Amino acid sequence: MSATRIVITGMGAVTGFGFEWQSMWKKMLRGEHCIRPWQPEGVEDGAFPVRYAAPVDSGLLPDYLQGHPAWQMPLEKRSRFGWVAASQAVTDSGLHLAQLREAAVLCASGAPAHMLQDMLLTFSDEPHETPAWRHLMGRVEQVNPAGSLCQSNDRLARLIADGIGCEGPVINISSACAGASQAIGNAFQMIRRGEVEVAIAGGADSVLSLDTMTALYLLGAASSEQRWGTELCRPFDRHRSGLIAGEGGAFVVLETLERALARGAIPYAEVLGFGSSLDGYKVTAPDPQGRGAALAMQTALHDAGIAPQQVDLINAHGTSTPLNDAAETLAIKAVFAEREHYRRLAISANKSQFGHLIAAAGAPEFIVTALACRHDRITPTINLHDADELCDLDYCTHQAVNRRVDVALSNSFGFGGLNTSLVLGKYREHA
Amino acid sequence: MNTLDTRPVYLTAASVFNAAGSECADLHGPLTIAQPLDFDPARLAYCVKTPRLPADVFDRKIQRGVEPQGARLLYCAGRIAPALSALNLPSQRIALMAAIPEVDGPSSCWDAVQAIGEQPDALLAQLFAHTPPLHALMMLNSSVMAHVAQALHCNGPMGGFCSQGNAGVDALIEAFHHIADGRAEAAVVVSSSPNISPALYLRENAECPVNAGPQLYGEGAAAVLLTSSAPTSGPMALRVAGFGRGYSASPERSNAVANSVIKQALSQEKLCLSDVERIVADTQDSRLMSLFAETGRVIHSSRQMTGDLGASALLTEVALTFHDDRSERAQAHYTLLLNHSRAGHWGALLLANEVMEKHA
Numbered sequence: 062m063s064a065t066r067i068v069i070t071g072m073g074a075v076t077g078f079g080f081e082w083q084s085m086w087k088k089m090l091r092g093e094h095c096i097r098p099w100q101p102e103g104v105e106d107g108a109f110p111v112r113y114a115a116p117v118d119s120g121l122l123p124d125y126l127q128g129h130p131a132w133q134m135p136l137e138k139r140s141r142f143g144w145v146a147a148s149q150a151v152t153d154s155g156l157h158l159a160q161l162r163e164a165a166v167l168c169a170s171g172a173p174a175h176m177l178q179d180m181l182l183t184f185s186d187e188p189h190e191t192p193a194w195r196h197l198m199g200r201v202e203q204v205n206p207a208g209s210l211c212q213s214n215d216r217l218a219r220l221i222a223d224g225i226g227c228e229g230p231v232i233n234i235s236s237a238c239a240g241a242s243q244a245i246g247n248a249f250q251m252i253r254r255g256e257v258e259v260a261i262a263g264g265a266d267s268v269l270s271l272d273t274m275t276a277l278y279l280l281g282a283a284s285s286e287q288r289w290g291t292e293l294c295r296p297f298d299r300h301r302s303g304l305i306a307g308e309g310g311a312f313v314v315l316e317t318l319e320r321a322l323a324r325g326a327i328p329y330a331e332v333l334g335f336g337s338s339l340d341g342y343k344v345t346a347p348d349p350q351g352r353g354a355a356l357a358m359q360t361a362l363h364d365a366g367i368a369p370q371q372v373d374l375i376n377a378h379g380t381s382t383p384l385n386d387a388a389e390t391l392a393i394k395a396v397f398a399e400r401e402h403y404r405r406l407a408i409s410a411n412k413s414q415f416g417h418l419i420a421a422a423g424a425p426e427f428i429v430t431a432l433a434c435r436h437d438r439i440t441p442t443i444n445l446h447d448a449d450e451l452c453d454l455d456y457c458t459h460q461a462v463n464r465r466v467d468v469a470l471s472n473s474f475g476f477g478g479l480n481t482s483l484v485l486g487k488y489r490e491h492a
Numbered sequence: 493m494n495t496l497d498t499r500p501v502y503l504t505a506a507s508v509f510n511a512a513g514s515e516c517a518d519l520h521g522p523l524t525i526a527q528p529l530d531f532d533p534a535r536l537a538y539c540v541k542t543p544r545l546p547a548d549v550f551d552r553k554i555q556r557g558v559e560p561q562g563a564r565l566l567y568c569a570g571r572i573a574p575a576l577s578a579l580n581l582p583s584q585r586i587a588l589m590a591a592i593p594e595v596d597g598p599s600s601c602w603d604a605v606q607a608i609g610e611q612p613d614a615l616l617a618q619l620f621a622h623t624p625p626l627h628a629l630m631m632l633n634s635s636v637m638a639h640v641a642q643a644l645h646c647n648g649p650m651g652g653f654c655s656q657g658n659a660g661v662d663a664l665i666e667a668f669h670h671i672a673d674g675r676a677e678a679a680v681v682v683s684s685s686p687n688i689s690p691a692l693y694l695r696e697n698a699e700c701p702v703n704a705g706p707q708l709y710g711e712g713a714a715a716v717l718l719t720s721s722a723p724t725s726g727p728m729a730l731r732v733a734g735f736g737r738g739y740s741a742s743p744e745r746s747n748a749v750a751n752s753v754i755k756q757a758l759s760q761e762k763l764c765l766s767d768v769e770r771i772v773a774d775t776q777d778s779r780l781m782s783l784f785a786e787t788g789r790v791i792h793s794s795r796q797m798t799g800d801l802g803a804s805a806l807l808t809e810v811a812l813t814f815h816d817d818r819s820e821r822a823q824a825h826y827t828l829l830l831n832h833s834r835a836g837h838w839g840a841l842l843l844a845n846e847v848m849e850k851h852a
Contacts, residue, residue: 166739214593214654219835223741228749231739231837232662235592235654237634243651247666254669339588339650341641344557353647356584360649360675477638479650 066492067252068328069485070321071154071314073146074425075265076415077115077307080125080145082428085415089429089440090461094414096291096305101271110285111274113293115307115416117142117267131220139170139421142310143217143265144224146424150261151225154314155326158226165229165257167248168218168312169240169264171420217265221312229257234420237475238378239337240264241311242423246335246483248315258320264421265310274306280345282382282476295444296379296410297386297452304380307416311424313431330431333468333484334365340478347384347478351392354378357480358396358470365484367468369397372406372484374439374469376430377456379410380417385474387451394454407464408456409433410442423473427483430471434487437465498672503730503843504719505575506811507568510685510712511538512797514571516815519794519808526708526799529688537688538710538799546570550643561593562636564713565684569640572680572717576644579678579719587676588646589667590637591659591683591803640682648676653803659683660714660806661737661831661839667718668732677720683804684713707834708776710799714807716814722848730817733826734760734842741836743779750783750830750838757828757840768842769824772809773831774800780832806831806839817845 074082077095088095099114100106122141126132131144147168151161215233222231230251234244241264248262268274277283284293284303294305321328338360340353347353362369378389397403411426418425433439439462448456471483512518526536542560545552549570558566576586634652641647649670653662660683667679686692688709722729736756740749754765761767765787773780775793784791794812795801801808806829813827824845831839 213656213835215656215835218655219739219741222739228738228740228745228752230662230737231655232653233655233659234652235590235634236637236650236652240652247651250669254673337649337651338584339637339641339647341583341638341645341647344635344638344642356647364675475634477635478641479634479637479652 065253066318067249067315067332068318068321068488069313069330069332069431070316070326070328071150071156072329072428072431073149073153074309074311074428075117075142075146076309076418076425077117078415080121081149085425086429086432089411089414090438092441092443092460094291094443096294096416099269101274104271111278111283112285112287113291113305114269115305116269117309131224136216137267138308139265139267139310140217140220142267142308143168143170143312144220146263146265146310147221147261147312148224150263150312150314155324156259156314161225161227161259163229163257163259164227165232165248165251165260166218166222166227167232167234167244167260167262168221169234169236169244169420170214170217171240171266171268221261225261227261236479237477238417238419238422239473239475239479239481240420240423242427242471242473242481242483243337245313245315245423245427246337246481249332249335252315252317259314259316261312261314263310263312263424266419266421267308268306268419269308277304277306284381289444292444294381294413294416296377296381296413296442297390297448297456298445299447299449301381301383301386301449303382304412304417307418309418309425310421311428313424313428328488330434331486331488333367333486334361335484336360336362336364336482338480340480342478344477347388347474349384349388351388351395353478353480354389354392354472354474355395357482358392358472361470361482361484367484369399370402371468372397372470373464373466374407374409374430374433376426376469376471377408377410378472378474379412379442381412387449389472389474390452390454403454406455407439407462408442408454409439410456411440413443413445414440423471423481426473427471430469430485433466434469434485437463439464439466499674499720501668501671501718501720501732502722503716503810503814504723505572505717506715506814507571508712508714508808508811509540509543509564509568510798510801510808511540511710514543516812519797519812524797531690535693536708538708539688540564540711543567549573550639554639558636558639559687561684561687564711565590565592565636565682566639568713568715569644569680569682572715573644575717576678576680581677583645583647585648585677586646587649587667587670587679588637588641589651589653589663589679589681590640591653591663591807592634592636593654593659593684593686593803640680644680646680655833655837656835657802657805657833658737658831658837658839659803661735661841664807664810664841665735665737668735671718671720679718680715681718681807682715683807685711685801685804687711708799710801712798712801712804712808714804714811716807716810726818727847728817729846729848730814731844731846732841733844734758736840738838739836746779746836747783750832753838753840754828754830757842761842761844763826768826768828770827772813772827772829777832780830806841810841810843813843
């Protein structure tokens with residue numbers, strides 16, 4: 062709880078739906094998705110087990126980057142997506158560059174593509190030092206020669222800071238799929254404690270390359286199911302089989318309400334709290350009881366000074382993996398147990414519509430949650446036709462729901478049990 | 493203005509691992525010498541052998557499931573585990589902050605480049621059939637956080653940071669706030685340097701660092717334990733007294749940002765730079781040293797013993813300050829530690845060495 066109120070005044074998003082949050086929001090409300098057949102470049106048809114993803118139409122990137130130095134740089138896709146999203150958020154906020162000099166930049170941009178090739182060579186006497194493995198790594202280089210060897214993990218954060226002229230803290234976050242939510246949560250905390258007055262926070266990622274998708278497949282995280290076609294991503298459904306990777310990026314501009322009002326900005330929503338936790342259970346699986354996830358939500362609510370009964374909506378992590386969705390449901394039931402409030406909650410899983418943006422996942426979901434607070438409209442969880450018996454909450458299936466949303470949570474749970482939860486509220490002039 | 497008017501935060505334990513050794517005192521030992529690299533004998537660096545993880549803390553299988561930088565980080569985390577355990581805190585009140593660089597293997601990735609086109613597509617199936625999932629895990633640099641959380645029973649607030657050499661500053665500052673604001677009673681802060689690999693030098697060439705110059709990298713790791721109560725084992729306690737951070741890739745703006753960062757770090761204690769007895773910074777960084785050119789101040793550094801440890805550089809110096817301030821070497825009340833990444837991040841941390849009331 063704090064006297065300093067922090068609001069969202071700018072948003073930008075690049076997803077498989079397009080290059081603006083406005084079109085993403087409209088399509089999501091219509092119940093559309095952007096999941097399509099996908100194969101990694103350089104692999105013959107049918108050779109790769111993962112067949113579907115939610116890619117960004119990179120052919121449109123020049124329209125958004127032309128004239129900007131980022132277009133001339135040998136950047137990985139994720140940095141291009143991130144730059145477009147961050148610059149849109151700044152434009153959307155109405156802030157001039159001079160007003161952003163003291164701003165902080167917090168960014169989660171996933172893992173660089175060169176790691177896997179180094180990894181195999183680390184263990185040269187291991188069984189995986191096979192011709193096939195070496196061949197795969199060679200193909201990684203063919204696919205992504207500029208990006209894979211030469212770019213630091215924090216390249217995007219610095220690109221944004223340099224492009225906008227920010228001289229505040231420039232922080233790159235590395236906490237797996239909770240990364241972008243941690244970036245937004247840390248930005249919120251930095252503003253609240255007075256370290257900065259304004260921050261650009263979010264993330265960008267692209268795992269749609271041979272090497273990273275191989276790792277996600279080997280870990281058992283990515284679905285290789287064929288029978289549902291593009292309706293493969295089905296959070297909380299009995300037939301869910303793993304995540305469907307998306308790509309893109311999203312950023313928000315956060316600032317103090319006082320500063321926003323002083324310059325005539327109209328906030329989209331208010332950020333009320335942030336919580337994080339660690340499962341400490343297994344590196345390869347979430348705690349099946351959802352204890353870490355529950356702790357993150359409880360900490361966030363406590364941080365916001367919000368009682369569980371005040372929450373209307375949870376934007377779930379909802380990965381469509383067997384373990385996550387059941388554990389997240391249990392966690393929600395534990396946190397909202399009093400008077401069975403969990404039965405009155407609306408729960409929405411955006412990954413059914415734009416896939417899993419991995420390190421960036423929390424950022425577009427945060428934007429969707431903010432818009433739900435602003436418009437009292439909840440995007441649906443699509444493809445949920447046959448709910449798992451362990452998943453028995455109101456997931457707002459198939460169609461958008463018109464319902465008042467005063468307070469909402471946005472959950473992100475990273476691989477290895479790194480959990481975050483953000484609390485948002487409808488913007489009101491008086492708290 | 494940063495608000496540190498909350499409850500105090502103390503350093504309670506620290507551990508290091510680097511070319512000088514595995515004890516803080518080793519950093520005061522005989523000068524270590526950088527060695528030629530296997531993949532490029534014309535380059536020198538301070539490389540280390542991968543340490544064995546303490547078997548009483550970590551499952552033995554983990555040793556094979558992390559690459560060297562992860563092993564170094566876990567090794568240091570394991571060595572502060574007894575101090576954490578002795579606090580008897582509920583696991584939900586223990587935070588974990590990690591400064592984790594991108595993962596580069598220590599061997600030449602150029603070998604992989606040379607393998608392009610050697611094998612037909614059909615071998616992909618062989619790859620899937622013979623690759624253990626554990627190896628795929630290593631691509632996630634944050635997976636080491638899961639290992640630490642599991643072994644040290646940390647279930648509280650978390651954060652992973654990867655802002656080059658400033659990641660240690662970010663991790664320490666966030667850990668400080670989790671305790672100061674009451675979200676945790678203790679915080680484990682862990683860090684590792686990047687592995688010294690060709691990719692490290694390729695990135696350096698590709699990204700035109702702000703403070704370019706001959707760079708001697710080192711491999712190492714460091715971990716510290718922060719707590720809400722001062723350690724009871726000695727008369728002195730090291731308190732986190734201030735911090736600041738900023739960024740500029742512009743040579744014209746860099747010094748202004750640096751001075752602002754120092755001012756932030758000193759502001760809470762209402763100090764001037766002349767009030768600080770000890771300054772620790774990279775003496776090979778010309779831009780950093782230019783800040784003190786007219787003051788005649790002696791700048792301390794252990795970098796000549798370790799090389800540039802990247803994300804674990806600052807925590808290594810913090811660990812050394814913690815060690816020194818508990819020994820006869822203790823001379824300074826205030827120590828200011830400065831960090832300047834090659835990309836342009838600036839970080840400052842102020843530590844206060846205090847006599848505890850019962851010993852005063």
